[in-house]
Structure formats: structure tokens, C-alpha cells
Amino acid sequence: MSGSRIGRGTVIRGAVRGEGDLEIEGRVEGIVEVEGELGVSASGRVVSSDGGAGTLSARRISVSGAVAGDLSAQEAIVLEEGARVLGNLRAPSIGIRPGGLVKGHVSTEGAAAHGGRTQARSAAVSPKAASAPARAAAPERAAPPVRAAAPARPAPPPSRQAPRPPTRAAARVEPAVEQAAPVARKGAPAPVMPALKKGAKGAMKKQKGAR
Amino acid sequence: MAGTIIGQGIVIEGEVTSDEAVIVAGTVRGKLTVDGPVTIEASGVVEADIGATSLSNGGSITGNVVVGDRVDLLSGSRLVGDVKSARVTIADGAMFKGNVDMDS
Numbered sequence: 190m191s192g193s194r195i196g197r198g199t200v201i202r203g204a205v206r207g208e209g210d211l212e213i214e215g216r217v218e219g220i221v222e223v224e225g226e227l228g229v230s231a232s233g234r235v236v237s238s239d240g241g242a243g244t245l246s247a248r249r250i251s252v253s254g255a256v257a258g259d260l261s262a263q264e265a266i267v268l269e270e271g272a273r274v275l276g277n278l279r280a281p282s283i284g285i286r287p288g289g290l291v292k293g294h295v296s297t298e299g300a301a302a303h304g305g306r307t308q309a310r311s312a313a314v315s316p317k318a319a320s321a322p323a324r325a326a327a328p329e330r331a332a333p334p335v336r337a338a339a340p341a342r343p344a345p346p347p348s349r350q351a352p353r354p355p356t357r358a359a360a361r362v363e364p365a366v367e368q369a370a371p372v373a374r375k376g377a378p379a380p381v382m383p384a385l386k387k388g389a390k391g392a393m394k395k396q397k398g399a400r
Numbered sequence: 401m402a403g404t405i406i407g408q409g410i411v412i413e414g415e416v417t418s419d420e421a422v423i424v425a426g427t428v429r430g431k432l433t434v435d436g437p438v439t440i441e442a443s444g445v446v447e448a449d450i451g452a453t454s455l456s457n458g459g460s461i462t463g464n465v466v467v468g469d470r471v472d473l474l475s476g477s478r479l480v481g482d483v484k485s486a487r488v489t490i491a492d493g494a495m496f497k498g499n500v501d502m503d504s
Contacts, residue, residue: 193405193406193407193410193426194404194405195404196404196405198418198419199404199416199420199422200418201412201415201416202415203414204413204414205411206410206411207410207427208410209407209408209409211407215418
């Protein structure tokens with residue numbers, strides 16, 4: 190019953206099953222089914238061996254890392270800040286903290302069943318499960334357009350170069366999905382530093398030169 | 401405490417690859433490849449070929465073992481399979497069936 194851990198430097202291809210608690214800090218390609226608490230740390234990754242969806246099942250699941258696959262818990266699922274889940278969630282109690290990303294079907298219907306997984310429900314969910322992995326390869330990419338909107342700078346002064354800077358801003362924001370909130374805060378004072386100043390100067394010079 | 405711990409009651413079927421210390425108190429079936437020390441606890445059962453820098457076996461191993469540095473078969477342990485390692489110790493009370501190759 191001792192706690193188990195899959196460390197950062199460890200990759201498991203196949204199935205992990207059993208009793209007790211499990212913390213995943215490394216990578217699992219396949220299925221994880223434990224009877225205790227299952228944690229996926231920020232460095233943890235769970236996918237299937239063929240690059241599709243894996244599955245996680247436990248009494249309680251806490252995710253801070255990335256999971257491509259369905260999560261099913263008898264008691265509760267909690268997605269912490271920085272969690273990225275591409276798949277369906279099913280548990281009597283589900284929590285998603287700010288900064289947790291999900292793309293999939295979320296269901297708390299299991300409450301009545303009290304941990305029991307009825308065949309009808311799993312059958313109802315499975316078609317969606319099948320379609321989920323195909324929809325988006327990377328959850329990171331799905332999110333940025335939404336996030337990028339927040340720190341977007343105020344409308345730049347009318348200039349011929351106006352269309353370019355927003356593209357750059359979006360590109361900068363993209364890798365920092367996990368720190369979406371801080372980025373937004375950092376983004377706010379940005380207008381004080383005129384992003385277009387250099388380009389605008391050049392443009393003005395060019396304009397003057399042209400005249 | 402770094403590394404990977406496969407606790408008692410946990411069964412892994414498949415391939416385990418790691419570049420850090422691995423402790424097995426549960427069961428591993430398939431393959432265990434570690435760039436680091438491997439420790440099999442008394443409760444550990446490994447039905448897999450093992451590759452590691454060193455191996456300490458207190459449990460049960462069925463499979464071939466290729467280790468860079470040393471293999472220690474502790475008292476009460478069991479190993480069925482061939483061992484290739486520069487250094488091998490077999491404690492009194494360890495069960496071992498297989499060939500030993502100490503060519504380095």
C-alpha cells in the first residue's frame with residue numbers, strides 16, 4: 190500500500206494497475222488504473238502508446254500536468270493550475286481551478302452511481318471519447334487565441350505597419366499558456382512602451398524621405 | 401528523494417525506461433531498462449529482462465540481467481535467468497538459476 194512514484198526521468202509504455210497511491214512525475218504511455226489517489230505532477234504526462242488517448246482511473250485524481258485521455262474517478266477529479274487535459278472527465282465531484290485547461294466532455298453524473306460505472310453511461314460517453322483526440326493535437330494551441338485577446342495592446346496609432354505588431358504579440362504569448370494570468374498582468378502596462386515606436390519612427394522617416 | 405518507486409500492489413505491464421534510480425516493491429512484467437541503479441525489494445516481482453548500471457535484488461526476478469557495474473543477490477532473493485555483469489555477489493540464502501558472464 191506504499192505510495193508509488195513514477196519519477197521525472199521515467200517512461201512507462203503499457204499498463205499501470207494496482208492498489209495504493211501513485212504519483213506520476215514522468216511519462217506514461219498507456220493505461221493507469223489505481224485504487225487509491227492518483228496525481229499527475231506538473232512534469233507528468235499521460236498519453237497512449239500510439240499517440241492517441243490514454244486512460245486514467247482512480248478513487249481520486251489530481252492533475253497538474255498534461256493528460257491526453259479520459260479521466261474517471263470514483264470520488265473526485267481536481268484539475269490544478271497548469272493542468273491540461275484533452276479528454277473526458279467523469280466523477281461525482283469535479284473541480285477545475287483557474288489556469289486548468291480542459292477540452293472534452295465533463296460529467297458529474299457518476300454521483301448517483303456512487304463510483305459504480307454503469308455500462309449505459311460509458312457507452313453514452315464513448316463516442317465522444319473517440320472523437321476527442323482527433324479534434325486537437327495540442328491543447329496549448331487551442332487556448333492562445335483566447336488568452337492573446339486579453340493582453341492585446343490598445344489599438345495602435347493608425348499606421349501602415351499596424352497589422353504586424355499584434356501578430357508578434359500573439360506569438361510571444363503562445364508558449365506561456367500555463368502562466369496565462371501573469372502574462373495578462375504583464376501585458377497590461379505594455380501600452381506605456383509604445384510597441385510601434387521603432388517601426389513608426391522608421392515609417393515617419395521614410396515618409397519624410399519620400400517627401 | 402528522487403527516482404521512481406513502484407510500490408507494493410502496483411503492477412506494470414509493459415516497458416519501463418528510466419534514467420534515474422528505480423525501486424521495485426510491486427510487479428513489473430515486460431522490460432525494465434534503467435540508466436541508473438535498480439533495487440528490487442523483498443516484495444518486488446520482476447518478470448522482465450533488466451538493464452541497469454547496478455542491481456540489488458531482494459525479491460524475485462525472472463529474466464535476463466545485463467548490468468554495467470554490479471549485481472547483488474541478497475539473502476532470500478530469487479533469480480532465474482542469465483546475468484551479465486562485471487561484478488556479482490550472491491548472498492547465502494539467495495536462490496539463483498542461470499549463467500553468469502563476468503566479462504567486462
